[in-house]
Amino acid sequence: MREKLRKALNSDLFYSYKNNKLVILASIVLLLIVFSSVFAAFIAPHDPYNLASVSLMDSMRPPSWMEGGVGKFVFGSDLQGRGVLSTILYGTRISIMVGLAAVALGGTVGVTLGMISGYFGGKVDSVIMRMADVQLSFPTTMIAITVMAFWGRGILKLIIVIGLATWVTYARTARGSTLSLKNSEFIEAAKLIGVSKTKIIMRHVLPNILTPIIVIATVQIAQVIMLEATLSFLGMGVPLTEPSLGLMISDGYKRLLSGSWWLVIFPGAVLVMIVLSINVIGDWLRDTLNPKLK
């Protein structure tokens, strides 16, 4: 255990991390946001979806440091009297959950199909890659909007639609890496001693193509969180009964001309901070782990 820790601290990756102030800052910001949203129930001033703690008397309060603001609502409150800070904390939890789940789904489907495509080649390969071509001829956002529009709101639906709308990126990378690996000697050796195809793919191909996949998945988490917020903003994502950054911004947008800027600025800032920190970390991972991708 101690040996492992010492090795990790001496690695190139950690050395490069130590010397990159922006990445350190990004990871601290990200950790803070993730931590406070996971423990939202303990940190949030009140539960915005518990009717007992919400009062219409508190509707549309500006942030606490402004005239008319109260200490209970640091970032102000919305029309229903829900505190903006509390709703952000609960909403971020859903955003992060949807982000991780959709990336896990899209990544699993994409990497599996990509490895199959690259390893077996032939007809299987052309069918899978044709499917990818068809999907790539439309932007992911447009596919997700259209499907969600027909299917209706829902968190599970969001995860499925976003996950399946993003499999192509992983599949292409996995296929490319598998192709370049397929004829290497250790795979030949495994074949010769009679290791089954499934086992070769899972035990020998997968671990060796993981680096570029991890880089893509990191950046994809940010993309997916943005997509979730966009869909919720358009009224096609998280249902109205659940907290969501996109829904909050959509609410604020409707009252924009009345000057209640806090309904947009705070959830927007949190959304951008999440996405930006993930992108900074993703960029750094790409440059450090895989200089060829640069």
Place this chain on the structure above:
Amino acid sequence: MLEYIGKRIWQTLIVLFLVSIIVFVMVNVNGDPVQSLLPPDAEPWAVEELRTSLGLDKPLYVQYFMFVKNALQGDMGISYYQQTPALNLVLDRLPKTVELALAAILISIIIAIPAGAYAAVKPESPFSKFIMFGSLAGISLPTFLSGILLILIFAVTFSWLPSSGRGDAAQFLGMKSSLFTLDGWKHIIMPAATLGLYMVAMLIRLVRAGMMEVLKQDYISFAKAKGMPGRIIYIRHALKNTMIPVITVIGLQLGRLIGFSMITETIFAWPGMGKLILDSINRLDRPVIMSYILVVAVIFAFINLTVDLLYYFFDPRIELN
């Protein structure tokens, strides 16, 4: 060459065929338009009559063949909501969306190419670092949020620019566009900047990466050794040679911008086809939705085909297979 063009066109047709099936199935398994067209207490015979007149009583595959046969003749059905041919509705809005996309591309080229080139030539300068961080921030800002922020700053706080709609249009060289009037520019600048932001960020990275690659080449060192002034080396020799991938990406992004215009048009109430489609989705107006998706599919297929062919034209070293 001819064989390649033929093959690509054939592939494009297959893609369009698949898209038409997917769209048809998706539109038809969800929601019953009859329910949204008639009041809830409508008589059963009225429901039946409407169903027959819309052709909804026939089996699904018959409906699909009718749909394809009519679509090939430019007939995508009548909009349930507006009672006019659906395809015309979409095509009427198309120029406004293209206008917005072109303005977005123009803005992003003006900003991104000099910024990207500068960041490549002087990678260590603080301004370059600022540019690169700015491009990362641009990629991290969702379209809907940047649009709202622009409205909040320029329309709500300072009241400099109108927050919605399309301004006066003027006729020029036989084209009617709001790009030819000052009022038109006032209306288009915010939506176009919103739509183009992602592209600015992406182009900066692309130009910088391409330019850094070129600057390592021998002919650049040679030009430097010869004593050629920096400006000429960078602009005439380096930048010019990074333009091929940049042009390709701009071409491909035109399609993406048309797709993304849904969000921008909704925020700025821009009367293009993106706003039309979101409104139609909410009204379950099937003919309009199908027309939109097929029009966009055709545009995308055409753009992809053109870019592929242009690519070969610019760089004949590319293998055709």
